[in-house]
Structure formats: structure tokens, C-alpha cells
Amino acid sequence: MLSLRSLDKIYANGTQALRGIDLSVAPGEAVAIIGGSGSGKSTLLRLIGGLETATRGQVEIDGVPVAAPAETVGFVFQEPRLLPWLNVAGNVAFGLAGLPRHDRDRRVDEVLARVGLEGQGERWPKELSGGMAQRVAIARTLAAQPSILLLDEPFSALDALTRASLQDHVAKLWLEDRQTLLLVTHDIEEALLLADRIIVLAPRPGRIEEMVTVDLPRPRDRDSPAFEQARRDLRKALDRSLHGQSVLRSDGVT
Numbered sequence: 001m002l003s004l005r006s007l008d009k010i011y012a013n014g015t016q017a018l019r020g021i022d023l024s025v026a027p028g029e030a031v032a033i034i035g036g037s038g039s040g041k042s043t044l045l046r047l048i049g050g051l052e053t054a055t056r057g058q059v060e061i062d063g064v065p066v067a068a069p070a071e072t073v074g075f076v077f078q079e080p081r082l083l084p085w086l087n088v089a090g091n092v093a094f095g096l097a098g099l100p101r102h103d104r105d106r107r108v109d110e111v112l113a114r115v116g117l118e119g120q121g122e123r124w125p126k127e128l129s130g131g132m133a134q135r136v137a138i139a140r141t142l143a144a145q146p147s148i149l150l151l152d153e154p155f156s157a158l159d160a161l162t163r164a165s166l167q168d169h170v171a172k173l174w175l176e177d178r179q180t181l182l183l184v185t186h187d188i189e190e191a192l193l194l195a196d197r198i199i200v201l202a203p204r205p206g207r208i209e210e211m212v213t214v215d216l217p218r219p220r221d222r223d224s225p226a227f228e229q230a231r232r233d234l235r236k237a238l239d240r241s242l243h244g245q246s247v248l249r250s251d252g253v254t
Contacts (some may be wrong), residue, residue: 001013004021004058005060009047010055012177019207027180031181032182033199034186034188035203040203041184048150050066050067050070071146073149073152074144076134077139078152078156081137082119087125088136092111093108095144096144111139114173115139115142115169117135135153135169152185163190171194174194192216203241218240
């Protein structure tokens with residue numbers, strides 16, 4: 001269980017990024033976090049990942065306070081952040097130094113196949129397209145077998161077709177593994193494709209305004225009438241959060 005309790009984040013310059021965040025995420029649940037500029041989406045994810053510390057309140061994983069990055073938490077950033085002096089296989093294996101060579105190589109081959117890059121381990125980062133590089137970043141995170149997966153707008157820099165393909169691929173991977181997943185995104189469709197529940201943040205300071213349950217069957221069909229209705233409802237919820245008209249709710253999007 002991931003628990004956020006009365007979480008505040010105030011930076012040294014006095015800017016309050018987050019205020020009073022209370023949230024529990026069940027094991028295996030997929031949660032998306034959306035909100036306008038200044039709502040603290042990425043700050044919240046960094047607090048969960050132990051990359052920053054809260055000013056007040058606490059993040060806990062299975063009752064243990066998060067004080068630093070943990071092996072059980074994987075992070076996929078907006079940029080792939082591949083090491084240019086390592087090939088694809090080397091980048092994926094970067095966090096696996098503690099494994100015997102045979103086990104490490106087997107795991108690298110397995111995760112590369114899972115993200116659609118089978119046989120690409122000898123290629124270099126400079127040879128990859130943006131979509132391929134982000135697949136490598138996802139593979140690197142999956143190779144560590146985290147129980148919690150954090151994604152910070154991982155497809156925002158990609159073209160529309162590549163983004164849609166990777167969204168579908170991550171949705172498929174999640175269905176196979178059922179890790180706890182938290183996704184920060186500005187893309188309403190992406191949130192609906194991947195999440196069981198969507199947290200809508202209001203800005204300045206970031207705070208939870210609405211919680212929306214996504215009651216759509218998986219795998220999700222972007223072109224279905226139910227998906228289109230959910231998209232309209234979520235857009236209205238986001239608009240309300242930006243104009244101070246939200247009412248906290250969890251009655252579902254259908």
C-alpha cells in the first residue's frame with residue numbers, strides 16, 4: 001500500500017508546490033495524476049519516488065516512510081536519459097550489477113523482447129528514434145522488477161503515432177504485471193487509457209480537487225462511445241479544477 005498523508009511541499013523561495021495531499025493507492029492499482037500548470041504533478045511523483053522530501057506530511061510504502069529512492073520503486077522520466085557510452089543492453093542492465101552475468105543477460109533479453117526491441121541490444125543510443133529510446137528507458141525500469149512504477153509524462157516528447165503506440169504497449173505490460181502504477185500526464189486520453197483512477201489536481205498550490213474512477217473495460221477502445229463520454233467528463237473535471245469549481249468526487253466516469 002502506498003500512502004500519502006497531509007503532504008505539503010514548500011520550496012526554499014517560499015513557493016508552495018503542494019498542500020494537504022492525502023492519498024492511498026492499493027497494490028496493483030493504476031492511478032493517473034492530471035492538472036494544469038503549477039499543480040505540482042511532477043513534484044508529487046518525485047516525493048513518492050524519494051527524489052525530494054516533503055516539507056510536512058509523509059509518504060509511506062507498506063507502512064515504511066520513504067526517505068530516499070528505493071529498489072522497489074521504478075521511475076520513467078520525460079526523457080530517456082540513456083548513457084551514451086553504453087549500448088542498449090548495457091543501459092538496460094545498468095541497475096543489475098548485483099546479478100550473476102547469466103541471469104543479468106537473460107533478464108535484459110526478456111525485457112527487451114517485452115518492449116518490442118528483441119535483438120536490438122547491440123545498438124547505441126545515438127542510433128535510436130525517440131520512441132525506441134523511450135522503450136529502452138521503460139525496459140531499464142522493468143528489468144529491476146519494481147513493485148511500484150512511476151511515469152512522469154513519459155511520452156510527451158513523442159509524435160502522436162509513436163505516443164499512441166507506446167501508450168497501448170504500456171497498458172498491455174501493466175495488464176501482464178499488475179504493478180502499482182502512478183502516471184503523471186497532461187494528456188486526458190492517456191490518463192483514461194492507463195488508469196483505474198484519476199486524481200485531478202488544482203494549481204497554486206497543488207491540491208486534490210477531484211478523484212475520478214474510470215469504469216471502462218480493458219483493453220480500452222479510444223473510439224468507443226463510452227471512451228468518448230469519459231473523455232468529455234474528464235475534460236470538464238479538469239476545467240473545473242482550473243476555475244475553482246470542483247467538488248471532490250469518486251462516483252466514476254462512464
